Amino acid sequence: MLQHPLYALIQKDIQETDATIRKQLYSDVALVRQVAEYIIAGGGKRIRPALLLMTARALNYEGADSYALAATIEFIHTATLLHDDVVDESDLRRGRKTANAAFGNAASVLVGDFLYSRAFQIMVRIGNMRVMQVLANATNIIAEGEVLQLMNCHDPEVDEENYLRVIHYKTAKLFEAAAELGAIIAGAPPQIETRLAKYGMYLGTAFQLIDDVLDYSGEEIDIGKHLGDDLAEGKPTLPLIYVMRHGTKEQAECIRAAIRTGGRKDFPAVLAAIRASNALEYTRERAREASARAKEEIFPLPSGQYKKALLKLADFAASRSC
DSSP states (O other), X not given: OTTSGGGGGGHHHHHXXXXXXXXXXXXXXXXXXXXXXXXXXXXXXXXXXXXXXXXXXXXXXXXXXXXXXXXXXXXXXXXXXXXHHHHHTOOEETTEEOHHHHXXXXXXXXXXXXXXXXXXXXXXXXXXXXXXXXXXXXXXXXXXXXXXXHHHTTOTTOOHHHHHHHHIIIIIHHHHHHHHHHHHHTTOOHHHHHHHHHHHHHHHHHHHHHHHHHHHHSOHHHHSSOTTHHHHTTOOOHHHHHHHHHSOHHHXXXXXXXXXXXXXXXXXXXXXXXXXXXXXXXXXXXXXXXXXXXXXXXXTSOOSHHHHHHHHHHHHHHHOOO
């Protein structure tokens, strides 16, 4: 993903951010270094740090704080992944063993805590109270989103509104914070800061909705995890919610039973019900709607190559295949 044309404009910024990440990963405790480096080296799209870097550049910011904050965003994201994989009992991410599968649950949770605390050390060194407010608020809301998702597991009564709330809390909030921070460090006026925050929120929503699609339509080698992982954990994602609302009585009951029990034994029947309905196209359409709203929010930004990149990033979020 780092070789994607969208990243060409900020390739130097990404390299500086990666250098900052590796420097800030250092700990005197060997296991902390080992686990942290394992998960960071696992790759990933770096889309959240890239979003911060792009928004800052779009507003003509050229300082070094963007690298530190991009690293902070990536540390917060990585900490949530470490904790998520323990909660979900996942064993595969980005095509290789999760940290908890490789090092155990205890190490994963504690190193996730290390990454959270290191992120806050970095932001304190920057010394911008507005930055600290945004990141502290985002981190708290993400935690609430994790709990909401846990409450929704194995509950077939979750509707679309409640599911989108989980997306906004758990996934879109960090996108929102990344885009907003780009505006803050660039000294943008409040109305631009607000618009970029909304851009990030809609972008993150589109990104997660396509993840929901790929869980039932992607190739495991491309998406780096097992198909049907969400179903195995009893998560009522949007494709499943759509079938329960619009499918036949038999299809709806099949989905409801699969959500209640979790596991993979019902995956073939669930997949057949999804493919027989319009569930995946409906979810894609909701992602396209979110992408379109994201693009509307950045209309007032100065014209230029970075604004064009942000527009393309919104299109990519709703059309990607991995």
